[in-house]
Amino acid sequence: MPVPENNFIASHYTASVENGIFEWSAPSNIALVKYWGKKDKQIPANPSISFTLNNCKTVTRLAFAKKANDGDFSFDLLFEGKPKEDFKPKIQKFLERIFDYCPYLKDFHFTIDTQNTFPHSSGIASSASGMAALAMNIMSLEKTLDPSISEEYFYRKASFLARLGSGSACRSVKGKVVVWGKHDEIERSSDLFGVEFPSVHAHFQNYQDTILLVDKGEKQVSSTVGHDLMFGHPFAEQRFLQAHDNLSAMKRILENGDIDGFVKITESEALTLHAMMMTSMPYFILMKPNTLEIINRIWKFRNQTQIPVCFTLDAGANVHVLYPENVKEKVLQFIQDELVGYCQNGQYICDVIGVGAQSI
Template sequence: MTEIYRVSSPSNIAFLKYWGKKDPLLQWPASDSLSMSLNTLATKTTAYIHDAADHLFQFQGESLTRDHKSFHKVFKHLDYLSQTHGFTEKLAFSSSNSFPTGAGVASSASGLSALTLSAIACWTHSASFDELEKNGFSREHIAHLSRIGSGSAGRSLFGGYVHWQAGTHADKQKIIPLYSASHWNLHDTVALFSHDEKSKSSTAAHSDAWSSPLFSPRIAGAPERLQAMLKALYHRDMASLGPLLETEALDMHAVMMTTRPPQHYLTTESTEFLAAFRRARQDGVFEAYFTIDAGPNIHIIHEASQTPALHNWLKEFYPNLSLLSDKVGEGPSLERGMI
């Protein structure tokens, strides 16, 4: 019999965006970020120790190797974990997403957090977060290890609402859970304008941010936007939070479109949708607001009471549009089994 460790780790949607790095190697962000961990939009990963010369990684049923262009960071991260903590056993993984990979639904956040958590649990034979902590790996420590693999992955180690503090130096970063999911039952309806992977990955695009003339003003204004969002989140004030979400998302995309070379993630369809969406809200059809990560797909943030009106509008005017429906979640899960 072989121990197997099963992890489900959520994607997260950033309210205050993580874009641009002060130090790419140490994953030191240019500014703070604030996010909501999701519930069912997640990566499920299983891991077990196996006797082989290298790690095995299977994604969505396909076996992948170190030289795969989209998954080389998986093996690089496993090497980092092994070398920094003295783990020598090779692991076999099977992983899958409940949403399209690389299309702006933070697949690297859920994927690298699930990979890190399952690997550490397997290497330390830990069946729970309590056992992990007893073995020297607190949730905070695992979050920071996940962050090395993909910056936003650190936020996915916690449920509810999470603040990633950039700190005054790379080693002063903190990832802090602010509120549990029960604080505010916000929902996220994702309008999928593309199921394809992005033309340029977020990792590659981060380094271009500094070339935009809009980036320095963006960083200078980040503390004020953070405080405004924290206040709205504390008071569960959608009328205040919503416009902040939209301004923040468009501000980030303005930076992307003015880098050298420029990067356009939004499509004509998604841009036209945003205009129609805002008109419908102004007409009183629903109270909901959009945010957008690095991709063409639109995240619509709303309270549960707005779901029927929002979804009816989407079905009436965009009947062929694929939707993903989720809400704030409690964070990752971990269990041990036998095969």
């Protein structure tokens, strides 16, 4: 049976607390089967599956103090220790979205201090890691107010809340590989939260992700606008069916260790995502000339060496280079020799599959 939304409404507290501090880190993630297009309340139009990263993460400290009156939401926001007023509307909107599920939020004044382990201007999406880290802190407060909640409920509701801040944030809470979106072949999968993929073959343990920073500027079309353009898209329904089929295929691939199959589905999904952008109305292109140069060089290198390195893309120009740990030295040498010149200021970040959010 699917879990209904009202399961996540906090209804009773058995403890009280005046003040305190929590701190969590939450990682970014990279989707292998992409979601593009969403319905009301951050519900995905199709399911997705992602690798959780390890090094690219947001660290958020939440200090809270009981207020004399509940009034409205009350919070200060710091980014890397300094006030960040332009982030506040997004946090305000997030708190408004989750208030029905967390009615204790107006009882406290919060000081949210957040920082990323990667440069904010790197072009790596920080909304997933940021909202996941904030959701973990809020659930730590809820656990203090109601110590009876189980660990499973704690993480599931954290993923549910994170989704309401940024859809893909629900995939940054728990697990090396996470599925978000209802899919008939994935047990307990849900549109409301991410679930940990249960059985990952040894071939995909410690899988590497080197992120090539092709363009660190702001995207000319935001992901939110891009998702909305799937309404009325001429190929939307076919794309949603394809995503279900590709997730079925990726399930088998991750279970049986089929790296060749992984390469095909992962690269096809990346290109399909950008094809949806190029065929929407209005149409747009987020790849840059250097993105295409890198892709072509990866293909050439793989054909010449038979080393199973592949790429995927987010909704941007940067390239995620994915490969097994046992070919790490050769791939990093290839990146140094042939790909660094296509990165802005020669910058790239080495990452690896991680395990999700962690309390600090």
